[in-house]
Amino acid sequence: QVQLVESGGGLVQAGGSLRLSCAASRRTFSRYYMGWFRQAPGKEREFVAAISWGGGSTYYADSVKGRFTISRDNAKNTVYLQMNSLKPEDTAVYYCAADTNYSGSYSQDYGYDYWGQGTQVTVSS
Secondary structure (H helix, E strand, O other), rough: OEEEEEEEOOEEOOOOOOEEEEOOHHHHHHHHHEEEEEEEOOOOOOEEEEOOOOOOOOOEEEOOOEEEEEEEOOOEEEEEEEEEOHHHHEEEEEEEEEEEEOOOOOHHHHHOOOOOOOEEEEEOO
């Protein structure tokens, strides 16, 4: 069992920045691919970013590439999402997720088996 707890969401003006954090409960955290997804009201959950075990590989949705950065600190069992140049369309509940089964499907929500509770990000225009 892996527990994931997100933090760092909030209200920010367009063009601003936020950093989300996701703390994992297991010391085997360093063995997992980690991902961030988001879900806006009335829309399906969508992939945002993912990072490999050691952080050497990162992946981004086209909509956030160049603005968001995913990183991890395995010593702290934590993954981060730095969000810059935020836009109103980034408004959503953001979820972190852990792939403990090496699914290889880092951009698909079915590739992850543990999820956090989500944190709200609201970007005002």
